[in-house]
Amino acid sequence: MISIKKIAGGVLILLIAFIGCKDYSELDPPSLDPGELDPSMYVAIGNSITSGFQNNALYESVQQHSYPSLIARQLNIDEFEQPIFEEPGLPARMRVATDGSLVVDPPNINPPVNAQLERPFNNLGIPASVLFDVVDQQDFAVKSEQRENPFFAFILRNQALGESILAQALNLQPTLLTLWTGNNDILGYVVSGGTDLLPTAQNPQFFAAIYSEIGGVLSEANVPVIVANIPDVTLIPFVNTVPPVIINPETEQPITDPEGNPIFYIGVSPGDKVLLTALDYINQGYGRPVDLGGNNEPLPENVVLTVEEQEFAKDVVQTFNSIIANIANEHDFGLVDLHSTYNQLDQDGYTLGEQTLSTEFVTGGLFSLDGVHPTSRGQAIIANEFISVINQEFGASIRQIQVGTIPPSIGLAEGGASKSMKNLLELDTKVFSNILDLYLQ
Numbered sequence: 001m002i003s004i005k006k007i008a009g010g011v012l013i014l015l016i017a018f019i020g021c022k023d024y025s026e027l028d029p030p031s032l033d034p035g036e037l038d039p040s041m042y043v044a045i046g047n048s049i050t051s052g053f054q055n056n057a058l059y060e061s062v063q064q065h066s067y068p069s070l071i072a073r074q075l076n077i078d079e080f081e082q083p084i085f086e087e088p089g090l091p092a093r094m095r096v097a098t099d100g101s102l103v104v105d106p107p108n109i110n111p112p113v114n115a116q117l118e119r120p121f122n123n124l125g126i127p128a129s130v131l132f133d134v135v136d137q138q139d140f141a142v143k144s145e146q147r148e149n150p151f152f153a154f155i156l157r158n159q160a161l162g163e164s165i166l167a168q169a170l171n172l173q174p175t176l177l178t179l180w181t182g183n184n185d186i187l188g189y190v191v192s193g194g195t196d197l198l199p200t201a202q203n204p205q206f207f208a209a210i211y212s213e214i215g216g217v218l219s220e221a222n223v224p225v226i227v228a229n230i231p232d233v234t235l236i237p238f239v240n241t242v243p244p245v246i247i248n249p250e251t252e253q254p255i256t257d258p259e260g261n262p263i264f265y266i267g268v269s270p271g272d273k274v275l276l277t278a279l280d281y282i283n284q285g286y287g288r289p290v291d292l293g294g295n296n297e298p299l300p301e302n303v304v305l306t307v308e309e310q311e312f313a314k315d316v317v318q319t320f321n322s323i324i325a326n327i328a329n330e331h332d333f334g335l336v337d338l339h340s341t342y343n344q345l346d347q348d349g350y351t352l353g354e355q356t357l358s359t360e361f362v363t364g365g366l367f368s369l370d371g372v373h374p375t376s377r378g379q380a381i382i383a384n385e386f387i388s389v390i391n392q393e394f395g396a397s398i399r400q401i402q403v404g405t406i407p408p409s410i411g412l413a414e415g416g417a418s419k420s421m422k423n424l425l426e427l428d429t430k431v432f433s434n435i436l437d438l439y440l441q
Contacts, residue, residue, distance in 0.1 A: 032076050035395035037224065038175040039075040043122050044068035045134060045169055046180040049382070050125025051151075052082070054368035054375060054409060057107070058127060058151070059089025065376035065406055067383040068123045068178065074387060074398050075176075082123040083112035083155045090150065094369040096410070111154050120161045120168035127151045129165070131182045131200060131210050137163040166214060170221055177218065178386060180228040180338070182207065182324070186316045187233045191372070193275060193302040194309035204319045211327055219331040226334040226389055229321040231342035234273070234310050237361035238371035242274040246288060247421040255292065267298025271307040276371055278303035279424055334393040336385050350381060352404050368409055375409035 032039070044050050044067075051058055052066025063069065063082050072080035087093075088105035095103050126133060128149050136143070144153035162168030169177060185200045185207060200207040218225050233239075245254045245262040254262035265287030268274060278299055281287065288294025305313075321339055328335040345366060349358040357378075358364035361371055366378045374382065380403045387398050 032074070032399070033397035034075070035391075035397065037390065037394035037396050039077060041122075041172055041174050042068070042072055042075060042077055042080060042176045042178075043120075043169045043172050043174040044071075044125060044178045044180075045165055046125040046178070047129045047184050048125065048127035049183070049373055049379075050178075050180055051123060051127055051155075052125070052379065053127050054370070054373040054379075055094045056368075056370040056373075057089035057091060057093035057105075058085050059087050059093060059108075060084050061087065062089075062376060062409065063123075065379050065409075066123060066125070067379045067386065068125070070380055070383040070401055070406075071178070071386055071390075072122070074383075074401060080122045081114065081117055081119075083121050084114050085112055085154075086110060090154075096369070109150070115154070115157060120172055121155060122172065124155065124165050124169055126155055126165065128184065129181070130184045130198060131207060134165045134181055134214055135210060136165075137167075166217060170217070170223070174223055176226070176390070177223050178226045178228070179214070179218075179333075180336075182211070182230050182320055183233065186230070186313055186320070187372075189309075189316075190233045190236075190305060190313050191238055191275065191277075193277075193300075193304050194306065194312070195302045201316045204316065204323065207320055208323045208327075211323055215327040215331050215333070218333075224394070225331070226336060226386060226393065227324060227328050228336035228338045228386070229324045230317050231339050232314060232317055232346075234305070234313055235342055235346045235359065236372050237359060237364070237367050238276050239273045239305060240359075241276055241361040241371065242278055242282075242424070243421070244268045244270075244272055244274050246292060249421055252421065263292075265299050266294070266296065267301070268304055269306070271310075273305040273310065274299065275303045275305060334389045336389045338382065338385060341381070341385050345381070350377075350403070352377075362410060365408060365410065377403050377406050377408060380406045 046068075048058075050066065050068060052063040052069065054062050063084060066082065069080060069082060086108050088108060090107050090109065092107045093105045095105065128147070128151065133152075139159060140153045140156045144150050156162075156165065156168060162171045182200075185198050188196045188198060189201055200210070243254070245264050247253065248255050257263055264270065265274065265278075265282070266289065267287060278287070281299055281303060285293065285295035286297050287299040288296075290296050317339070325335060327333070346359050349356040349364075350366065355365075357366050359366050361367065362369065366375060366381075367373065368375050368378075380401045384400045384403070387400055390396055391398055
């Protein structure tokens with residue numbers, strides 16, 4: 001079991017220059033026609049994306065742009081409480097300094113600055129949580145110690161506030177609740193190259209039973225609920241940045257055999273995905289034959305996601321989403337189709353004036369430096385998808401967020417810079433391996 005506390009974090013780049021930008025902007029309170037919705041008590045249940053986690057850490061300036069916080073702002077809610085972590089946050093924030101060098105900030109291991117709040121937080125997104133954690137009543141301090149994940153104790157704090165995430169949410173008597181969870185039940189499998197499989201992914205009947213229990217409890221409590229389904233987790237930059245073929249770092253072109261065919265890394269077949277965690281092994285010579293400067297050893301299986309493993313992950317996500325849709329329909333919950341949203345963003349990007357945001361690692365603007373979590377602008381796009389469904393469900397006219405008013409979480413120098421294998425391999429590539437600790441517990 002790998003520990004979250006070991007995450008050093010880090011990602012690309014000696015090739016880009018960071019332009020300091022504040023991750024928080026004061027937006028004018030929008031006009032609001034809530035329709036049949038009572039917006040007085042909004043609560044969000046979820047995992048790291050719900051919490052606002054990005055760049056491998058949870059910290060105040062990005063928490064201000066978590067999608068629940070953005071939704072609350074559009075609802076004119078003044079007291080939407082999030083567990084605020086002081087900069088640079090936990091577990092270890094990644095950023096790129098003005099000289100283009102990679103910087104990993106030492107973590108701030110203190111509890112949230114508002115840990116003394118005498119009620120549960122409105123944002124109950126717990127980084128690294130899985131579906132079962134929503135109903136699990138294990139003591140939070142014990143759970144944090146066993147899972148080596150401080151967020152359970154830091155965010156949930158005290159069993160007297162509610163013995164589970166779900167109980168704390170209900171104790172706030174929400175008039176609107178959003179639920180986006182289950183992503184991590186399959187994400188760990190993907191980022192581990194198919195070597196870590198949770199019971200809910202191995203047997204989706206477990207997933208169905210837990211989700212059904214959550215749906216039944218919320219329905220019985222007569223809580224207005226909006227749920228979201230699960231994106232294709234094989235689309236994230238963590239999976240799609242390193243090419244599967246050997247690249248000449250000087251020419252940036254694939255090395256070919258005598259017939260002109262690109263040479264795949266040893267241990268990689270056509271259609272396989274090479275994960276960011278492979279970079280350290282590539283630096284050591286794995287995946288390359290001796291005559292190409294390698295050690296003739298294959299890339300380890302935990303840094304390669306095979307075609308079969310990709311298909312398995314997609315099938316699990318499809319099964320999970322069928323379960324979520326059925327339960328949403330049974331209890332008359334609103335359903336946000338984030339699976340389709342992520343697919344569209346991957347295919348077409350997001351047009352922002354003359355700029356197109358994309359899922360390209362670092363330079364695309366939709367995913368943060370950890371290659372897994374959305375940027376602040378990505379969070380705004382997600383928030384707008386929720387707002388659309390809220391409007392449909394309640395006959396409301398809540399204004400959409402202007403994504404361009406949200407500052408980018410990653411600033412690039414004038415004209416940006418294209419990422420390249422040469423620059424990737426010049427990094428301390430061990431930092432990528434540490435990102436796994438968030439998911440494999």
